[in-house]
Amino acid sequence: MNEKKSSKRERSFIYKPFIVPTITIAQNNKITIEQAYQLLSYSTDEVTFESESGTVQVIGEALTITLLYEEQMVMEGVIREVRFLSS
């Protein structure tokens, strides 16, 4: 039992730094979110998702989700603002 607990602790210790979401913005028309996220709301001018580090809001125009997959989301459109609401 003790061994199991220690291995779980070790795994969580190692794993945690890698699940921090990576947000990449290319110019102002493409944004890629990698690692853990959860889509909360989506409209053409606002996309909100929750990540490990808190809620992130992308504000822009004509936003479309060009790819939605486990640990990766790609959005395209005119990006005006990226807000980190809470952490």
Next chain:
Amino acid sequence: MKRIQGKQIVGHVSLRIDGKHPEFFLQRCVQAKIPMWNIKKISNTTYIIHVYRGHRSRVQRLGEQLDYDVTVLKEMGLIALIKKLFQRRELFVATILAILFLFVLSNIVWDVKIQGVSTELEEKINEQLVSNNIYRGSFLFQIDTVNEIENNILNDIPELLYISLERRGTVYVAEAIEKTIVEKDSPLQNQHLIAAKNGVIQKMFIKKGIPVVQLNDVVRAGDILVSGTYEKNDENDEDTEKKERTIISADGEVYATTWYEIEVSSSLLLHEEKVSGEKQEKLHVKIDKLTVPLWGFHHKQYDESVKLYSEQPVYVFKWKLPFTLLYETVYNKDTLTHIRTIEEAREMAIEQAKKQLLHKLDQNAKIEKYYVLHETVESGKVKLYLYVTVLENIAKGKAITD
């Protein structure tokens, strides 16, 4: 983006999702590892998404579980296209038949033209072409390469000087030139006949000129054998030694025994490669550097083999298709290692030396005798030092300068 690169081949569908908070549904799809793309919001309760064709049923099942309406709007991609074609079977069959028909028609010889020769020779060439499967209505697949046919015709019809066979779409055009016999009218220049090599004169055939040497004379290279000038005394004036010199062009053949010293060697170990009659044929389609096998997959492997390739372009009428048919013939090869006796190696070396020498000499030259001056066996080789006597024409022309 790699996730959706194969969508056109695999096929994809656009789905409409209806229900409260479609984001929640999308999140569940994400958790179920279903890739989605081109997500569009139509209203607060309606989204349009694109997924792979194979994931459609999983999305529909999730929709049933979570109380969302999932409607298929459109199927796209290669598989959907093929499926549509299959649904209209008569159209599909007609298209395939039309392609096959076009392919067959474009691979038939529609006409054969022979240009540049007389009617008699034209008939002969036509016969040859027919024997090589070139006639109206024959299939292009049966026909050998143009070069091979050209060589065959040139070998079989000696009257032909030249033939060019060209394929213009479905028409073969043969352009030929007939041999014309030209009278030899090359006047001999004023010349003596001199010895090209050292030798002992054996026989002479003099057409013109005054022989200077006799049989069994030893001559050196450069010595005059037959003189091209003739001097006669003036009979009317006997007292005065007035001589008239006439130039006649010497012509003829002077055969002499010549000699050569040759060093030759022959290996005691003989490696011989032999192709047995066993062969396998394979057919490939070659697109640029890519080769895709079509025929002949399951053949047994030979221990040693020789592969021969023959490439045939495929045409639709005069247009060459971007792929070729590659015929591969694999022959079974046996390598034999044979150890010769010293006697055998010696005989081989002598024969080889004789052949090489005759190859260098005139056609009429004959080897009279040979002597083995020295013989050694070392490093698996028999080395011979031969002395060979040859009977050959040693006369050659030399212009008379004064």
